[in-house]
Amino acid sequence: MSTETKRAILDPITPENAVLLIIDQQEGLFSRISQPERTRANLLALAHVSRMLGVPAVMTTVLSAGSNGPQLADLGEIFANQPxxxxxxxxxxxxxxxxEAIMETGRKKVIIAGTGFEVCAQIPALSSVAEGYDTYVVLDACGLFSPSPSIAAISRLSQAGVALVDTRPLVLAMMADNAHPRAREIYATLPAGLVRMDSASVS
Structure with missing residues (x-):
């Protein structure tokens, strides 16, 4: 990993410099992944908070007329009327x-959540970072077709300079401040078991 790539990954990710790329989160694919409900909860939290913070989203499917099926209906509700x-x-x-959709946002930090992780997330993440984008793969929002993510995929992404992250720390890094006007709403959106904020936790 080059010094420039390391520096870019360490730069703060914000709602102003990030774009969310949702890849192949489809009903047919989702029916075959490990821990679908947990993955769905993290994915929808990521989508909801991105929407709340004003992070633009680009959404893709692959061969949706076939067995992969349409995009998850819940995502369509969050990003209503978006192509x-x-x-x-x-x-x-x-x-x-x-x-073209990514470039039109003007953002250089790309957040990827794809099903499945080893192909739908890994391959475009490697392509995007090779073109100079700062790329984050949200591991717990990516569907896995086995109980654990591929060590080979994790190693390859890390070597290429792709940041592997989880939903909670990523969205809280973008929120940045517990005084954010939508902080309570954002914490409440995180799946059960993640940190939540109450009046006692704010100084």
Missing amino acids: IIDRTLIDAWKEPRVK
């Missing part, structure tokens, strides 16, 4: 419509 880019290319980053 979904359906494609045939395995690497979502190589789809020109996806690249």
